[in-house]
Amino acid sequence: MKLGDGVEAAIHCVTALATLDEGRVLPAAAMAEFHGLSTSYLLKHLKALTKAGILASVPGPTGGYKLAKAPEDLTLLDVVLAVEGPEPAFRCKEIRRKGPNPLPDDAFPKPCGINAAMLKAEQAYRKALRETLISDLIHNHNQTSDPRVHARGCAFVQQHIRP
Amino acid sequence: MKLGDGVEAAIHCVTALATLDEGRVLPAAAMAEFHGLSTSYLLKHLKALTKAGILASVPGPTGGYKLAKAPEDLTLLDVVLAVEGPEPAFRCKEIRRKGPNPLPDDAFPKPCGINAAMLKAEQAYRKALRETLISDLIHNHNQTSDPRVHARGCAFVQQHIRP
Numbered sequence: 117m118k119l120g121d122g123v124e125a126a127i128h129c130v131t132a133l134a135t136l137d138e139g140r141v142l143p144a145a146a147m148a149e150f151h152g153l154s155t156s157y158l159l160k161h162l163k164a165l166t167k168a169g170i171l172a173s174v175p176g177p178t179g180g181y182k183l184a185k186a187p188e189d190l191t192l193l194d195v196v197l198a199v200e201g202p203e204p205a206f207r208c209k210e211i212r213r214k215g216p217n218p219l220p221d222d223a224f225p226k227p228c229g230i231n232a233a234m235l236k237a238e239q240a241y242r243k244a245l246r247e248t249l250i251s252d253l254i255h256n257h258n259q260t261s262d263p264r265v266h267a268r269g270c271a272f273v274q275q276h277i278r279p
Numbered sequence: 280m281k282l283g284d285g286v287e288a289a290i291h292c293v294t295a296l297a298t299l300d301e302g303r304v305l306p307a308a309a310m311a312e313f314h315g316l317s318t319s320y321l322l323k324h325l326k327a328l329t330k331a332g333i334l335a336s337v338p339g340p341t342g343g344y345k346l347a348k349a350p351e352d353l354t355l356l357d358v359v360l361a362v363e364g365p366e367p368a369f370r371c372k373e374i375r376r377k378g379p380n381p382l383p384d385d386a387f388p389k390p391c392g393i394n395a396a397m398l399k400a401e402q403a404y405r406k407a408l409r410e411t412l413i414s415d416l417i418h419n420h421n422q423t424s425d426p427r428v429h430a431r432g433c434a435f436v437q438q439h440i441r442p
């Protein structure tokens with residue numbers, strides 16, 4: 117099981133944008149530079165976050181990205197699903213219906229129990245992600261990070277913030 | 280997030296092998312046929328299950344696979360990790376340390392809070408998988424499946440069981 121690399125970048129960008137004052141934006145290129153990523157790679161994920169209503173993009177030469185919702189109204193699950201898509205990790209291909217001597221569809225009135233058990237575990241995963249707010253991550257970061265990490269982040273934001 | 284297709288095949292084979300009497304085996308080719316899969320594809324996953332101590336393989340012309348443990352001693356998590364490997368779904372690449380003006384390692388005494396939150400959710404997923412025994416899946420299947428499904432499965436096993 118593997119999540120795409122984009123998830124790490126997406127969550128870090130969302131938490132960085134959560135520190136901006138109302139109406140301010142950061143350009144994609146600045147966020148890419150700060151995280152050591154290529155802009156084209158990051159743009160793909162920023163667009164997915166925008167499409168999901170998590171970010172808003174402001175076009176034009178002084179444009180960039182900002183949060184479309186308050187960090188209290190965004191969960192880790194929102195960000196993960198925006199980047200990875202809504203499909204569950206386990207994708208049943210109904211192999212119980214394959215092979216010789218196939219049975220008619222009415223022999224399978226219920227979902228396969230294996231599929232049901234896998235989806236139940238996925239619900240537990242999603243519940244844990246849903247219970248973590250982006251505001252919790254920021255609060256935790258502010259409480260526990262080294263002052264040098266804060267200083268570096270603030271200096272970078274001040275240098276690139278728009279307008 | 281996506282699990283490999285092999286997980287579905289692996290769990291179905293493990294539950295099928297759990298129905299065999301002591302000392303009996305099923306060949307890989309029969310299990311592949313029953314699930315509409317290619318033998319080479321299935322063998323890859325059967326070997327991973329064997330390496331993980333979930334299956335035992337009996338070599339030779341009357342050989343095949345059997346469970347290496349009782350179904351009560353096997354969990355869904357055992358099977359998923361055997362096929363998918365032990366790595367968590369979220370793989371932090373420490374992007375917080377990338378980019379301009381890098382900080383020394385001692386500015387990061389703790390794991391990134393984002394990584395910690397993602398791993399916590401994965402623990403919830405693994406816990407749910409660990410709580411589902413292979414014997415539970417079989418019990419549930421026996422209670423709820425259509426008699427035609429049982430009859431087809433039994434007939435196939437009787438035709439291919441060894442020795």
Ligand code: FES
Nearest residue numbers: 208210211212228
């Ligand atoms: S048929 Fe897909 S998990 Fe059983």
Ligand code: FES
Nearest residue numbers: 371373374375391
């Ligand atoms: S540095 Fe990897 S999740 Fe934060």
